[in-house]
Amino acid sequence: MLTFICYPKCSTCQKAQALLDRLEAQYEIRDIKTNNPTYVELKAWFSLSGLPVKKFFNTSGILYKSLNLKEKIPSMSEEECLELLATDGMLVKRPLLIDEHRVLVGFNADEWESVVLAK
Numbered sequence: 001m002l003t004f005i006c007y008p009k010c011s012t013c014q015k016a017q018a019l020l021d022r023l024e025a026q027y028e029i030r031d032i033k034t035n036n037p038t039y040v041e042l043k044a045w046f047s048l049s050g051l052p053v054k055k056f057f058n059t060s061g062i063l064y065k066s067l068n069l070k071e072k073i074p075s076m077s078e079e080e081c082l083e084l085l086a087t088d089g090m091l092v093k094r095p096l097l098i099d100e101h102r103v104l105v106g107f108n109a110d111e112w113e114s115v116v117l118a119k
Contacts, residue, residue: 007094
């Protein structure tokens with residue numbers, strides 16, 4: 001089963017969900033604002049993703065900008081970044097598509113379709 005983590009008001013998340021529905025994907029939906037990812041979840045997703053931890057930050061978000069994270073993240077450890085991400089779901093880049101083998105961060109229609117069709 002896929003887990004689709006999104007912010008329902010986000011237009012990119014809405015496009016991602018439309019793709020999942022069009023492909024008749026079986027998925028569980030989770031609102032990132034009301035059900036914030038935990039540190040343990042983020043650490044596991046980070047490991048599965050193969051991405052640098054900075055790719056998990058929602059760099060266009062108001063909170064990211066207000067905390068001046070562009071300047072702070074380069075000097076933070078992976079652990080510090082994951083701990084910070086766990087404090088507020090709005091810091092996390094979305095949408096995320098998660099299965100037992102991989103984590104996709106952000107929406108790329110071709111990439112998402114290939115994961116869904118492989119299921």
